[in-house]
Amino acid sequence: MPYTRAVSQSSSLPLRQNRLEVKPVPSRWRQPVELSQLFAAIPPRDLAEILTASRTMIFTPKQTLFYTGEKIERVILLTEGSVKITQIDEFGSTVILRLVGPGGVVGDLGVARQSMHSAGAEARGNCKALVWDTATFEALSERFPTLQRNTLRILARSLHDLESRFCEISTKRVAQRLALELARLLPQVGRKVGDVVEINLSREELAQMTATTLFTVSRQLSIWEQQGIVSLRRLGVVILNPLSLTTISELNDLAVDLRRLGHCARSCQFVRLLVQANEFEKSQLETPLSPCDNLGD
DSSP, rough: OOOOOOOOTTTTGGGGGGGGOOOOOHHHHHHHHHHHHEEEEEEEHHHHHHHHHHEEEEEOOOOOEEEETOOOOOOOEEEEOOOEEEOOTTTOOEEEEEEEOOEEEEOOEEEESTTTTTSSEEEESSSSEEEEEHHHHHHHHHHHHHHHHHHHHHHHHHHHHHHHHHHHHHHOOOHHHHHHHHHHHHHHHHEEETEEEEEOOOOOHHHHTSSOHHHHHHHHHHHHHHTTSSSEEEEEEEOHHHHHHHHHHHHHHHHHHHHHHHHHHHHHHHHHHHHHHHSSSGGGOOOSSGGGGGGOO
8 A cells, every 4th residue: 555645735744743643655666765875864754744745656667757948847856667768850850968867857856836857757668756846846855955065966966977978979979979878877877687787778868868770789789799798689778797897997097198298208209309419409498307307219
């Protein structure tokens, strides 16, 4: 029997302890709730009161939770399943900004009046969630400052993650981006199957998350499958060697650094030859040669 019930937006129940029946957290939701950053450092009794003010919602595969530009009317905490946050460009191409798993907050947490969703959300399978309407969640945030502080931290973390991914797209190669994305997805949506972890994502979805093409993702995954790093499924990727994903990124960065170092060594050696041939005066050099002396040997 579900413990939650819908709470009217005009109801004052969330604000009055003596009129609110606080019920325990069901065992099937305990882990996602306890792991959620939204409830970090909130005492159990306060947490029970916050949860009692929510209602349960079920979403079917490919169901749209909200659209880009739609008014924010509720706060959604996922307890089962996964949701993808997407945007569509002017040419109709879909970009997946991130995936949300159990314990994650789906979409924006704006509680200001007339706030709009900056992206859309779609269920990737059968999902369950705890939902608060924005008026109720705003009242709870005022009553429990820790909840408001956690909300701001989640917003800051989301912005940081978005900036990091933008930097990756701008500076890293496809193999690096794909390896980093798969490593991030392991704890979010990974499903343990025996001694390995399976990520239930299609190659098209991986391409949408790493700013590349379906062909490029398929080719790179095929190479990794031959190397024993992954095993490919029709709609998923089994990670056989998670450590290799980190190694791939580190080795690519090291290769770039070595190429730069080699270029620096050749440049310093060339400068020394010019100086020895008196083709220009040493005083014209802007930086001393000593830091680079060992590079040319």
